[in-house]
Amino acid sequence: MAMHKKTIDQLAEHLENCQLHAKDTLKITDDHPDMDWKDAYDIQDEVLARKLRRGARVVGFKAGLTSHAKMKQMNVDSPVFGFLVDEFSVPEGGEVKISELIHPKVEAEICFITKHELRGPGCNIASVLAASDVVLPGIEVIDSRYRDFKFDLKSVVADNTSASRFVVGGQIADARSVDLRTLGVVFEINGEAVALGAGAAVLGHPAAAVAMLVNHLGERGQVLPAGSLVLSGGVTEAISVKAGDHVNLRIQHLGSVSLRFV
Ligand code: 0L1
Ligand code: MG
Numbered sequence: 001m002a003m004h005k006k007t008i009d010q011l012a013e014h015l016e017n018c019q020l021h022a023k024d025t026l027k028i029t030d031d032h033p034d035m036d037w038k039d040a041y042d043i044q045d046e047v048l049a050r051k052l053r054r055g056a057r058v059v060g061f062k063a064g065l066t067s068h069a070k071m072k073q074m075n076v077d078s079p080v081f082g083f084l085v086d087e088f089s090v091p092e093g094g095e096v097k098i099s100e101l102i103h104p105k106v107e108a109e110i111c112f113i114t115k116h117e118l119r120g121p122g123c124n125i126a127s128v129l130a131a132s133d134v135v136l137p138g139i140e141v142i143d144s145r146y147r148d149f150k151f152d153l154k155s156v157v158a159d160n161t162s163a164s165r166f167v168v169g170g171q172i173a174d175a176r177s178v179d180l181r182t183l184g185v186v187f188e189i190n191g192e193a194v195a196l197g198a199g200a201a202v203l204g205h206p207a208a209a210v211a212m213l214v215n216h217l218g219e220r221g222q223v224l225p226a227g228s229l230v231l232s233g234g235v236t237e238a239i240s241v242k243a244g245d246h247v248n249l250r251i252q253h254l255g256s257v258s259l260r261f262v
Contacts, residue, residue: 003032003039012046015159018145019047024102027146027155035154041220043158048083059229060084061217062140063209064161065153066233067201070107073237076153079209081216082161084229090141092169095262098243101143101164104261106241107234108187108249110180110199110206111138111168117226118210120218128207128214131226132175135206137251139259140231141165142238166231171255180206184252185235189245195236206232 003011011028018025028043029035048058065071066079090096098104115133143164146155156162181200186193203209209232214224224230241247241261248258 003035003042007032008039008042008046011043011158012050015043015145016047016050019143019164022100022102023145024147025145027151028158029152029155035158037154037157040154040157044082044160047160048085051085051087056085056087058083059086059089060231061213061224061228062161062163062231063213063233064142066203066209067197067235069197069201069237070234078153079203079212079233080153080157080161081213082157082163084163084166084231088163088165090165090167090259092167093258093260094167095260096141096165098261101141102145103149104141104143104164104241105238106187106247107140107142107238108185108195108197108236109138109140109231109234110183110202110251111136112175112207112210112230112232114224114226114228114230118214118224120215123211123214123218125205125207125211128210129176132207134172135175135178135180135254136168136172137170137249137254137257138166138168138231139247139249139257140234141259167257167259168229169255169257170251171253173254178253183254186250187236187239188248188250189239189241191246194239197235199235201235202233209233
C-alpha cells in the first residue's frame with residue numbers, strides 16, 4: 001500500500017515523540033496492517049527529516065539484525081537499516097541516562113568509517129573494503145519504542161530500527177589490515193563476560209552488512225557518503241541493561257570501548 005503523505009507524517013511524529021519522551025507504543029501495523037516496506041522506510045525518512053529540520057546532523061548509518069544470534073533472538077529472517085544522528089552519539093567512556101530510554105539493550109558491533117562514496121546496486125564485500133578507511137569497535141544502545149519488544153519488521157524499520165545511542169572508540173585499524181571474519185569479540189557487563197563471538201557472525205563478513213546497506217540505499221536513490229560511520233550489526237545477541245551497569249566491548253586488534261548507564 002502506498003500510504004498517504006499525511007499518514008506517514010503522523011506516524012513519524014508519533015514514533016519520534018515516543019523516542020524523545022521515552023514512551024512506549026503498540027506496533028504501528030496494528031492500525032495499518034497493509035503498510036509495506038516502502039511505507040516503512042518513508043516513515044523512517046520522515047523521522048530523519050524532522051530531526052534535520054531541528055538542526056541534527058547525520059553522522060552515519062546502521063545495519064541491524066545481521067547476525068544469526070540476533071535474528072534468532074528476535075525471530076526474524078532479514079536485516080534492516082537505519083540512520084545515526086549526532087544526538088545519538090555518546091563519548092567514549094560516557095554516561096547514558098536510563099531515564100531517557102524505555103528498555104535499553106546493548107549490542108557489540110564492528111564499525112566502519114568510509115573514505116570514498118559507495119553506491120548500489122552491485123556493491124559487495126570487496127567494494128566496501130576498497131572504499132573503507134578504518135574499522136573500530138562500537139556499542140549500540142537499541143531501545144525499541146514498541147511495548148515489550150512486540151513488533152514486526154516493518155514497524156521496526158519505521159521506528160529507525162530501534163536506534164537510540166551509540167559509542168565508538170578503541171584502537172582504529174586499517175579496514176584491509178585485519179581479517180574481520182576472525183576477530184574475537186568479548187562483551188562485558190560489570191567486568192563479567194556476558195557474550196562472546198567473532199566477526200563472521202555478521203553475515204559471514206561484517207563488510208557484507210555494509211554492502212547490503214549500500215544496495216538498500218541504492219534502491220532508494222541514495223548513496224553512502226564518504227566519511228560515513230556504519231554500525232554493521234550486533235555480533236552477539238542484544239543484552240538488557242539497567243542503571244549502574246558498566247558495559248565494555250573488547251575486539252581483538254581493535255582495543256576496547258565502554259559506556260555506563262546511570
Ligand atoms: O540494531 C539492531 O540490531 C536493530 C534491532 C531492531 C530490533 C530490536 O529492537 O531488537
Ligand atoms: Mg545494532
